Amino acid sequence: MAATRPLWFDDLTVGRAWSGATRTVTEADVDQFAELTGDRFPLHTDDEYARRSPFGTRIAHGLLGLSLAHGLMWARTGELDESVIAFLGLKEWQFLAPIHLGHTIRADYQVVEQRPSTTKPDRGVVEFAVDVVNQDGATVQRGLKTMLIARRGQPTTGLETS
Helix, strand or coil, rough: CCCCCCCCCHHHCCEEEEEEEEEEECCCHHHHHHHHCCCHHHHHCCHHHHHHHCCCCCCHHHHHHHHHHHCCCCCCCCCCCECCCCCEEEEEECCCCCCCCCEEEEEEEEEEEECCEEECEEEEEEEEEEEEEEECCCEEEEEEEECCCCCCCCCCCCCCCC
C-alpha cells in the first residue's frame, strides 16, 4: 500500500514516530540468510546444537533481525521511497534478546535528530531511534540509524551522497 503523501527531510521533525509493518521470522528466512551470508553457525542452523544452547532452540541471526528491521521501517508505506538518498550508518546497535523462529517483529522508529547538509542545500541528515519489538512487546534490538534524505521538491536520482 503506497502512502498518501511522500515525506521529505522538511517533514521529518524531531519526535515524529511510527510503527513499521510486521514480519514473522521463519525457518526458511534463517536458512536463506545463512546461505546468502555464509554464516552457518550451528546456533542458527542445527537443531541438535541449538537444543543444547542456553536458548534451547534455533534462533535467528542478529544481523537478520537488523536487516528485516531496516525493511520493516519502510515496508507498505512508501513514505520515504521518493526522498531517501542513502543509508549512512548505525550507531549503538544493541542485540538485547533473541529472535526465535516463529516470532513476529516490527520496527518502531522515531526521528531524534535532523540537520540540514552544510554543503548541499537539497538534502539533510536524519537520525532515527529504532526499536525492534517482538509479538510480546519486548524490545529485542535497538539502535540509531542515520539516513540522508532529500528536501521537498528535490529529485533523488543522480544525487551524490556527500
